[in-house]
Amino acid sequence: MEPTTIKVRIAEFKVAPAPALLKSYGLGSCIGVTLYDPELRIGGLAHILLPDWGKGKPHEAAAPKNPIKYADLALEAMRNHLLERGCAAERLEAKIAGGANMFSFLFSEAPAGAKPSIGDRNVRAVRDQLKRLGIPLQAEDVGGEEGRTLELDLSTGALRVTTSRGHSRVL
Amino acid sequence: MAPAKLSIMEQLRETHLDALQEICNIGMGHAATALSQMIGQTINLNVPKVTLASLDQVPDILGGAEQVVVGIYMRVYGDLRGNILLIFPRESAQSLNALLTGQPGSGDLILSEMHASALKEVGNILAGAYLSAVGSLLEMSLIPSVPSLAFDMAGAIVDYILAELGQESDITLVVETQFYGRGAAIRGHFFLLPDPNSLKLILEASRVESRRG
16 A cells, blocks of 8 residues: 655645655755654654744744744654654754755856855754754755655665655665 | 844835836847847746845755756846846756757767857847846846856855855845747746845835836
């Protein structure tokens, strides 16, 4: 029987047990993060739009309407969700893919010291957040100028990354 | 509990959308004329639809996040700030290219330098005509940046712009229109995504305009 495919939209995360597939289509500057517990074979995929909510805001600022847009809030929420389902924090493994710069032409001429592209900022934010949460980053496929489609196979924890040109690799 | 402060997007009403629709209608009319003259063929367009869409719906409007499309992106500078994004489905981009350069596209996923440059020129002309019409209506000076082109999945093309806008709001203003050529159908989506502060200015200016009218 074909495993169920669960679609993960922009600014959203989904968690499921094996043998389901979690799939996110067409990530450009967005970044996808998977967290996986190989023993329970439960994992999640988050499709993140923006680097940080917390940075530069007063602590008491009202929470955003959709926290899953932001790397810091999304990763914390997804990890907590996995822990609630019985995953052990020390078993979780992370993989990330995305953070491309689709319109490189616009930014290649940016003066030195200009702020990095949103894709680069997303990659950096996700790495920092994983470090903060103590989750090891196992593999990554980030940057470049091509969109990516991601598919997490919950039976194995393998993350398949496909581009519009048909290139495909498994992390 | 104090009510949450509404963002400018949430304060938009039907009447605002009507005013924007009228402005966009005129602007797109000019743009279609400019494109007709460029390719020597009549281009018709349907009445632009101005809608508010939540950010995650935008890829669906384009036929799904994985649909491969050509995206031409320009920043808007001058009295208003915003983004213009033109999206052509793959087949329409190829029809346009055949008309413009006399050379059919190869059909694979790489655009030749000449084809990419021809499509960017289309972006330039459409955006220039559109912005100058809207600008003269609102008495504002609006200038498009150099166009930038991507040939990739729709989701990947729009998410950069969604990220720019998403820092302020979860919904965005979308001006959607389609072009039709004779014979080869050329469909395109035109997205005008004003920065939140600029949207306020457009609404104020359009109110003045409608009172005068």
